[in-house]
Amino acid sequence: AQRVTQPEKLLSVFKGAPVELKCNYSYSGSPELFWYVQYSRQRLQLLLRHISRESIKGFTADLNKGETSFHLKKPFAQEEDSAMYYCALDSGNTGKLIFGQGTTLQVKP
């Protein structure tokens, strides 16, 4: 079954600390994975996708097929990074997204 798991509902760190938001997936084919972010009172927006292999706002994510993971990382968290983060899987390149449960990142001053 296709599934995306984000084990942490809430991740609280201090400003300047490293951040890692975990995402594991279950998919039999070649996955396409994304991280979406939702800031307070704003719409869901794309943060990054694994095929781009780029860094957005200091965040990176590497697809690890062996561990079926796509963890989101940032070396030094900023207060403005506080938001809800969703990991998502495109099932079979249909454009349909399967979302994880989401992780709230709280960066304290």
Added chain:
Amino acid sequence: GAVVSQHPSRVICKSGTSVKIECRSLDFQATTMFWYRQFPKQSLMLMATSNEGSKATYEQGVEKDKFLINHASLTLSTLTVTSAHPEDSSFYICSASGGQYSNQPQHFGDGTRLSIL
């Protein structure tokens, strides 16, 4: 960038009424639109995929007669919750892809909070 507008942002109505939610792509032609439902503190659950000019494809467990989806133009899709009941209260979100953004993942609307009394 791609802009998706969703209207209304919030609606409160009595049990038994039908409610229509609009999703518009403002600056691109959306060949595909998606409708999601999100319960409090839970993830987004895909309800249906809508392609312009054809019938929507519903996910397993979603009642097509309850949630009517129309995608009559390349810039507009509507979701009508028919004979709504309190259990239909939820946050509904649309997204769109296509046009010059067809190689990009979905762009999301702001969502509609539906409350049925």
